[in-house]
Amino acid sequence: MGEHKTHKKTVISRFKLSKTPMTKLEKNNMLWIYLFLFPSILVFVSFYLFPIITVVTTSFTTWDGINSPKWVGLSNYSWLFHNEAFIMSMKNLLFWSLLSAIPHVAFGVLIALILFKKPFGGNFVKSVFMIPNIISVAAWAIIYKFIFNNDFGILNRIIRIFNPGFKANWFFESPYAFWAVTLTWLFYGVIVTLIVLNDLNAIPREIGEAAKIDGASGWQVLRNIYLPLCRISIGTSIILAITSRVGMYEAIALTTRGGPGNDTMSLSLILVKLIMDMKYGSANVIGMVMLIIGIAILLLINKLFRMNESVY
Template sequence: MKKRGNVAISKLEKKNYKWIYLFLLPSLLIFLVFYLQPIITVFYTSLTKWDGFNSPSFIGFQNYVDMFQNEAFLISLKNIVLWSLIAGTLHVGFGVLVAFVLYHKPKGWKFTRTVFMIPNVISAAAWAMIYKFIFNDEMGILNNLIRKINPDFHVQWFYDSPYAFWAVTFTWLFYSVIVTLVVLNDLMAIPEELTEAAKVDGATGWQITRRIHLPLCRNAIGTGVICSITARIAMYEQIALTTAGGPGDDTMNLPIILVKSIQDMKYGYANANGVIMFILGLVILAVVNKAFKMNESVY
């Protein structure tokens, strides 16, 4: 009797799977047409000399050889490593901190939530222009405040080395609403029984946060790390509208090189940069998934 019941359940599951596959079909078709085919094209044309108009001419790995011999590209990799470390620690850490503060609902938490989210609905390009005025030496609020203490202070933040790197960093460092929302969602999903049981056992607020809340939010935090670091790899507007990769190559990154290559009609070289960005994204995804054990259940 039990065996017949299992067989019936198995048949029902298979029947349901057919509907699941049917609903997944549109997404699969969209992926094949709009994602997989362009990805394959990018990989292939990265091995060619191509001006975007004439037929690509196969040249093997020459674009990659030229890329790794380009000082601007090597500086871009160094900048990506530094920005990724900052994004994965300070940027995500600040977002997680705000999420935990909002979760405990202190006095004025609704106002704080609103104020914190307002800057994040403004486009990256708009923020870049706003910061260009904030960091302006003559009219910028930052330098004018500093000159209240040091009247002789004069720095053109976006045009002087090494200040340009940190000026670009500050255009995104404290705007981590995505991280906050993802982590806050996980916090609110934690059963109250777990917190109450810990309090009954004599756990302090810090112990509950460290031993219950943080471990149960690891998937959300890992997602925040992935989003933050990949955003730094694809960061374009903040640099293009402020430093354009300068002074020298101090704030150069891969998207700037990619766009400049397209403007110079070097589509094969540009796609080689795109392949590197794609591979970096996959590596980050794999490393963060492993570090945060995101494929394992948290409960």
């Protein structure tokens, strides 16, 4: 009973201490903190918060970007969800998201694990693996147009060694176009590799060595120690990979332009087309959809990978 009272007094005293007013020095420190935060807050409000509010409000209007917006309620949303190109773009986004989250990220993690072992020629592999990210997306798309060309593309030439009669206009025929666009990014996970490799290098070597001394195999150390300790970097990589697919534009616009039909249509292509047609209200509906998808992905991956919890 006495111990309970003592504990209760301790809790109360701590609560009272926490309610004590700030000293002059603490107030001065808080003033400097807010002063240094002010530029970042100003930039956020000007370039992020205000545009987001504009997107939300004008998505319920017809607006040409010049005249005042006119309220139309849910008409823009009704039009969008009955639009064939939008429905196809959402299906494509679903497939691309799955491909981004599983084989794309897995390949990047695999390369990171190999480089972590510091194999012979590892620095050369790292340099070569960086090349696609040094080249702009636009230039990379043009390169792939030549690689997948039916007449002189290297891919069809290799296939014709085994199948002389093979013909495929990869970017212009269904179902080849979807996979041609996908291959322009699927196996280039250098960002994933760098993020995960940095996390692997931060893990104390003593942990893996202790597990091996206890009899754990290399696979067991990888599965039960390294990968769990890298869950935050892997989760971050998945978020980056999927959101890149949400905003994917150049690779499609410079190859298939969303065709054939709507086989490779994306939200970004619809968004840009609506802007070019000066239909800003309808374009902002696409912006709202992309914003909601991005937030949903962030919340889902945070939950699945427990990214707010410490790994140690």
